[in-house]
Amino acid sequence: MRRGLFISLEGGEGAGKSTQNRNIIDWLTSRGKTVVETREPGGTFVSEQIRKVLLDTRNAGLNATAELLLMFAARSQLVEEVILPSLEAGKVVICDRFADASYAYQGGGRQLGAHTVAAVEQLVLKDLQPDITLLFDIPVEQGMQRVAGRGAADRFEVESLQFFERVRSAYLERAAAFPERFRIIDASKDEAQVWQQVKDTLQAGLGL
Ligand SMILES: Nc1ncnc2c1ncn2[C@@H]1O[C@H](COP(=O)(O)OP(=O)(O)O)[C@@H](O)[C@H]1O
Ligand SMILES: [Mg+2]
Known part of the structure; x- marks a missing residue:
């Protein structure tokens, strides 16, 4: 039984997810919602351990299938320990x-294709989907410029421009395939303009 609300934030590096996440949490909290904030990969003790493996540049030899399975292993723990119990308790x-x-x-990015991802998703998540996904x-280059000074690059951040172009295209394909769930935010605008879009979208989409 799900009574809460499940919001996911998606997008490439430097798109402003973390920045807007703080705005969303403050806004929802001011409206009396109990908000549970989490991130991927991570969000539980086990999932954070898996995150370290996934982001460590020494693991350059991790193959794409192993990476996919580790992502879903971390996600499975997060769903069971945090997401489902919070939704059942009526939280956001x-x-x-x-x-x-x-x-x-x-x-x-890794070119495994949507069918392969869908097979693992079905195994791990069944029919669990966010209620709304902000993309x-x-x-790509604008996002990279924003994070240029962010310290040592992790195992994803060292990837090529072409990799991140594939990531962006795949995100846009997901949004086109699931228009009821996805809302595309123009993240190239300044922070205040992006927040206005996010707030309008959540107000309209969720009746908040
Ligand atoms: N709309 C924006 N315009 C310019 N810079 C931004 C904007 N949103 C965030 N930033 C800055 O860009 C960097 C990356 O933002 P962040 O929220 O960490 O992105 P993400 O979590 O999507 O990687 C941060 O330094 C942040 O302050
Ligand atoms: Mg972030």
């Missing part, structure tokens, strides 16, 4: 990336 769950990210990064869409 905001997840910084969810299964659509595997379609984008492993399906698109922060930004030209």
